[in-house]
Amino acid sequence: MRKVILAPSLLSANPLDIAGDIEKIKGQCDWLHIDVMDGHFVPNLAYGPNLVAALRSDENISLPIDVHLMVESPECFIDLFLPLGVDYLTIQIEATPHSHRVLQRIRDSGVKCGIALNPGTPVEWVAPLLPFLDMVLVMSVNPGFGGQKFIPQVLEKAGWLYRERAVKNFNFLIEMDGGLGLENVQTAVRYGCDVIVAGNAVFGHSDPAFALKTMRDKIMEVFQ
Numbered sequence: 007m008r009k010v011i012l013a014p015s016l017l018s019a020n021p022l023d024i025a026g027d028i029e030k031i032k033g034q035c036d037w038l039h040i041d042v043m044d045g046h047f048v049p050n051l052a053y054g055p056n057l058v059a060a061l062r063s064d065e066n067i068s069l070p071i072d073v074h075l076m077v078e079s080p081e082c083f084i085d086l087f088l089p090l091g092v093d094y095l096t097i098q099i100e101a102t103p104h105s106h107r108v109l110q111r112i113r114d115s116g117v118k119c120g121i122a123l124n125p126g127t128p129v130e131w132v133a134p135l136l137p138f139l140d141m142v143l144v145m146s147v148n149p150g151f152g153g154q155k156f157i158p159q160v161l162e163k164a165g166w167l168y169r170e171r172a173v174k175n176f177n178f179l180i181e182m183d184g185g186l187g188l189e190n191v192q193t194a195v196r197y198g199c200d201v202i203v204a205g206n207a208v209f210g211h212s213d214p215a216f217a218l219k220t221m222r223d224k225i226m227e228v229f230q
């Protein structure tokens with residue numbers, strides 16, 4: 007049985023009480039997923055290095071931090087995040103002509119590197135990067151907003167990545183982000199996803215810990 011990581015997205019947390027929302031899901035989540043948006047790559051603005059620094063310096067929060075940069079020219083922004091003690095730093099493949107160089111800079115800093123693909127981006131684009139990656143993020147909505155509807159056609163990308171990894175002995179994790187919840191988490195895991203990001207399904211629930219626990223139970227059923 008492979009380990010599936012649950013990474014709630016703080017984009018859907020209460021902006022006036024992020025710490026309180028994290029407290030609610032303690033013990034039920036594996037990572038914290040933080041979305042960074044620049045208003046150019048995506049038509050929205052969200053979070054930045056100061057939130058990440060605050061989370062990392064809070065001694066009550068020891069969870070791995072998974073930062074998803076939805077910004078144009080990520081090469082101009084990674085230095086803001088690399089010294090903060092983040093665990094994964096993911097850039098969008100569409101956001102720079104120099105994805106290989108940026109990924110290498112992330113890795114050279116001792117941070118795990120990821121590449122994200124928009125729903126309209128062919129998965130084969132990542133093929134030359136696979137040996138250098140710690141994670142591939144398959145976007146299952148168009149990036150920019152929480153609470154959108156899952157796009158099922160992207161599942162095939164996870165399947166392709168899962169097979170490539172097995173055949174060529176790669177080590178990257180497969181993450182899926184957008185529109186995931188109780189109704190489709192099992193399908194995502196069956197297609198090979200290792201990391202499940204969920205915003206609205208967790209923080210939009212009246213009991214976020216219960217939502218995560220139910221999601222975990224559903225995942226366990228896949229492996230029974």
Ligand code: DX5
Nearest residue numbers: 015149150152153185205206
């Ligand atoms: C969307 C973000 C996601 C978002 C997912 O651009 O990358 O991380 O928070 O939210 P849900 O799970 O609500 O679709």
Ligand code: ZN
Nearest residue numbers: 015041074183
């Ligand atoms: Zn995200």
